[in-house]
Ligand code: CP
């Protein structure tokens with residue numbers, strides 16, 4: 001079963017194939033209207049369940065549109081409206097859904113929910129974000145980097161801010177795609193050591209640097225994300241802001257990176273908190289290409305899962 005659960009759990013050659021396919025499927029659409037079908041219809045007759053236990057704009061819309069462009073159909077399910085939210089086990093839900101649909105994408109809280117869904121489903125399962133990772137986003141980010149700047153292998157990526165789920169998937173990707181990754185943020189918000197160790201074991205440089213201005217020197221890509229994630233308690237907000245204020249990505253920080261460095265943010269952003277509008281809307285920023293590419297990268301991921 002070809003589940004897409006995490007970048008570190010997927011074969012590196014398969015990942016490379018998905019990025020290349022995403023780029024080629026994007027160019028094959030050649031500017032046609034968003035609702036127009038692709039020339040080939042690899043998902044014709046396929047039904048895809050999109051399960052959301054957390055809010056979403058990009059993931060929800062990009063998966064839905066992507067399936068339709070490839071000729072398939074979708075159903076969007078909110079966790080709290082399913083029996084899942086009323087005590088039915090994940091395992092039973094997985095077995096039942098597998099009788100109706102050909103592919104399941106789930107956005108959830110605990111990683112364990114995703115893993116259990118994958119264990120008991122007899123159709124492929126895609127991770128649409130958990131508290132610990134966001135692999136579809138980082139596949140998209142790699143596609144976006146390579147579209148603008150060529151191969152990411154050997155490049156330097158700097159993450160400024162919270163060591164969260166999106167960072168973790170960057171660490172997985174560093175090992176699989178062969179780029180160096182620097183984390184800059186305050187010690188209480190360091191990523192879990194396991195993500196750093198695993199990437200290091202694959203031979204890439206993974207660094208923690210407390211001074212953001214030092215961290216971004218020589219960066220090809222600077223990335224940040226919200227200071228308070230969906231799984232974080234709202235009560236953490238004020239403390240997080242105090243801890244992270246010095247790690248804001250602003251024009252002064254970007255000026256320390258390479259002159260042609262890119263800026264990325266998976267969005268949604270809190271403008272002028274983790275990144276200034278000047279940077280988000282400035283010459284380094286590719287945030288809206290990044291958002292668009294969710295569509296193309298995920299189409300390639302779905303094709304790989306289904307082998308079509
Ligand atoms: N980047 C991302 O996953 O956005 P949504 O939460 O809107 O899906």
Ligand code: NVA
Nearest residue numbers: 164166225229230267
């Ligand atoms: N780290 C963020 C990413 C949102 C797409 C969160 O988990 O809320």
